[in-house]
């Protein structure tokens with residue numbers, strides 16, 4: 199029997215300020231089954247702001263023209279209530295993006311007010327058990343604000359995207375070692391989706407004909423390359439961010455492969471002595487639609503310092519965000 203359609207919200211779907219256009223790259227991936235599976239029909243809900251209404255309608259027309267067999271309907275709107283009504287998955291891309299040379303903190307106050315308002319719309323109108331992924335920067339703190347203003351959505355259902363950083367680390371290791379990216383696994387992104395994040399390869403492995411080898415012996419810890427993309431494209435990452443958002447939701451809903459973990463920004467429960475009450479990126483495995491932090495990994499002194507530094511930045515962002523609320 200055919201499955202019931204899943205309603206997926208994408209905010210910022212018009213990609214209309216032409217910063218990087220994640221939404222425009224993301225919606226056809228969802229309509230093709232990249233996010234939820236090749237047998238899962240979807241109804242897309244797309245939200246953007248009134249100045250982007252015409253562009254948003256253009257995206258809707260393209261989705262119709264592309265005749266995606268899995269796409270059972272499109273809601274394109276500038277009304278947050280209409281956009282959020284009945285959604286099972288919400289991917290929050292809309293926001294005020296950072297541009298070349300801009301600090302993330304410059305855009306905090308604009309995003310705090312956006313996320314406060316959209317949290318209320320989601321809380322009141324989304325389907326029960328809606329899973330939320332915040333992509334827009336500052337992603338961890340936007341997710342925290344969303345959590346704060348949608349208290350009836352369980353903590354476990356609110357996350358932010360660090361999968362792009364995770365995938366970047368996998369990609370860079372595969373380039374350096376000249377191996378297939380699918381043979382590399384279990385890197386970890388700890389902390390914030392910012393330059394303070396700690397990409398940790400201490401537990402990563404690469405598949406070789408002689409079995410799995412630790413990556414640590416082969417490469418040093420890595421840097422995130424978001425700024426390099428902005429420099430090269432004059433636009434921030436879009437297709438890789440969209441693809442990583444699909445990976446994040448797919449693994450969350452359908453499960454991570456046996457023996458593999460991924461990085462997700464989730465509400466800290468104090469694991470690894472990360473302060474509770476932050477949205478912090480951890481290694482997680484997913485099963486039956488629930489994520490679970492991988493426990494018991496040994497943490498050396500270098501890693502501890504890096505993990506604490508990014509937690510410290512998140513605590514500062516949290517304080518700044520709360521000061522924007524008053």
Ligand SMILES: NC(=O)C1=CN([C@@H]2O[C@H](COP(=O)(O)OP(=O)(O)OC[C@H]3O[C@@H](n4cnc5c(N)ncnc54)[C@H](O)[C@@H]3O)[C@@H](O)[C@H]2O)C=CC1
Pocket residue numbers: 209210211212213214215216217218219220221245246247250291292293294295296312332333334335336337359360362363391434435436439
């Ligand atoms: N977490 C991650 O790994 C990454 C996060 N990002 C962040 O994702 C966000 C989106 O990036 P791009 O697609 O490049 O930006 P973009 O500027 O191309 O698109 C943003 C869209 O959001 C819309 N928007 C603004 N306020 C809105 C609101 N209140 N409600 C609904 N829509 C709204 C804009 O009209 C625009 O269409 C940015 O904050 C960017 O910094 C970008 C790359 C990676």
Ligand SMILES: O=C([O-])CC(=O)C(=O)O
Pocket residue numbers: 295296335362423424425427434435
């Ligand atoms: O800073 C930005 O807007 C882009 C970003 O998050 C990334 O590429 O990781």
